[in-house]
Amino acid sequence: MFNRIASLFALLAAVLPVQAAAQGIDETINTIFSDYTGWYVSLIFADLPGTNFSWIALWLVVAALVFTVYFGAIQLRGFAHSISLVKGDYSDPHDAGEVSHFQALATALSGTVGLGNIAGVAVAVGIGGPGATFWMIMAGLFGMATKFTECTLGVKYRNEYPDGRVSGGPMYYITKGFAERGLPGGKILAVLFCIFTILGALGGGNMFQANQAHAQLAGVLGDYPGWITGLLLAAVTFLVIVGGIKSIAQVTEKVVPFMGIFYVVVSLIILLMNFDQIGWAFGRIFEGAFTGLGVLGGFTGALIQGFRRAAFSNEAGIGSAAIAHSAVRTKEPVTEGYVALLEPFIDTVVICTMTALVIVITGVLNVDPETGLYIWNAEAGRISTSGEVAGVELTSAAYAQAFSWFPALLAIAVVLFAFSTMISWSYYGLKAWTYLFGEGTAKETVFKVLFCLFIVIGASANLGPVIDFSDAMLFSMAVVNVIALYLLMPIVKRELSSYISRLKSGEIKRFKG
């Protein structure tokens, strides 16, 4: 223990000058990054000609539609079976003690539920109006098929090591799956995917999270230097991922789901308090979905915002979930696909919709009483809101209408969500790192320490272009992953058909219920 504490202080001592320097060279880094990577960021987030709809969001939505059609709306016809699997109805009691379907799902969810559900939705509804919610739900529902595909492949091509560890992910299904189908380029795509994953993990899965966590804390506690939040978060993360102190991670892993549940319960209470308005709010959502109700761009404005935020929130198609789900105990890879399709449902269809409904019902979006349309704030490029706030502050303001203590709690929730997302992404990044550089304590520690350093940088510096670049990396993962999913989907189809026929014949046994 003392060794661990000593090594922690050694790390902090190393971090301090780096962090001070980081603040000093902020601008230089920004300029260098903008000069060298700006073109790539613009390319990834480029809008389709004549619209303000980025092609990458369309790429994910089209993929979700293709998988939905190809697997015959698996998210609808397989939904009940997914629930049975999570409940353990098909789990062999003699496999108790292994990773259950529920555990794999909960672990994957703790990586995705977070800022997207709280801040992302507020952005979507703030710009696209209530109608954006409808399109967000649609994108979430279709995204379920994408998760089904990637997580089935994740389990099918995972690695089981002699020491009993089990892990997998897109890099493995790309290499093994391509080889099995006789397709060229598997190794190159897998390496590309890993590079994008490492950079995405350091950015979107780390710096962005640390940055937002600090912003929330500063909002509640008053302004203070970001490196303090950064150092604290980095120290705790260091203890977990390098020091192997499981208790912290276990506490977080237990608190985060309850935070999520609590968030949903508070939302439900607010909705029940305004029971008479729920019908009206859904009316606004449907009406807004097809007319825009005064938002810029009307119907397309709502659609674009909804699709974009859903894709960015549930990570369907990015490939991260395939890493998280691959260690589950099952003889049938398809079963984990079934379980994983619940992820966008919980993340987007349930939690995001709750946030959106509360924002609409609490009336924080300003409406013109005569026309019933939302008042457009052209200067800010969004709907005018009470207090003229946006993003996470809009969510906070909406919930504060019902419960004045909510903003403080939301700040704690955001920090915890950010922390659990960082723990998850440190793992995803590490898996990509070991794929490229091989396993070994020294090599792995290099990545873990690097990861902790980036937390401090993310929380203290305002590195907009660096964060943009890492976001671009996150979506570059989706470019590689979705290409692989298109090429490997016949394998998933074969697995699915075989599974369904054995389920019908009774060869696959139900143990409970």
Add this chain to the structure above:
Amino acid sequence: MSSETFVVAYEGDPADPAVLDYAIIRAKAEGAKLLLVHVLEWSAYSFLTPQEVEERHGRRKKELSRANEVVMAPALQKCEAAGIAADGVIRYGQVVELILEETKKASASVIYVGRSGSQSMAARVFGSVTLGLAQLAPVPTVIVP
């Protein structure tokens, strides 16, 4: 020799051999065989980090072999030395639920359980294994002090 089976809810604490010793005496007197049930507490609904998920399969293997070496094998040897036919089962899950399940499966006639059990806060609030078995067992349950 009767065909009776006695279940021993076996925690495996070497400092507290009372329950096994007593069960051996009773089994000898009645010509019964013993089924030692050792349960490793586990919930399929607990939360794990990605790293723990990766290591779970390997850890389970280690936990099982350790339970076998340290708990079950010495206990079975003790039974054998006393001339008692005995079997051992190691399971993962809720202790009370699994001991009852094994009791039914083996059509056992008596359950022997130690009184020591857990003195933790949780055990005081939610009830210990001993009390749980005493309340729910379908067969006579002997609590060995």
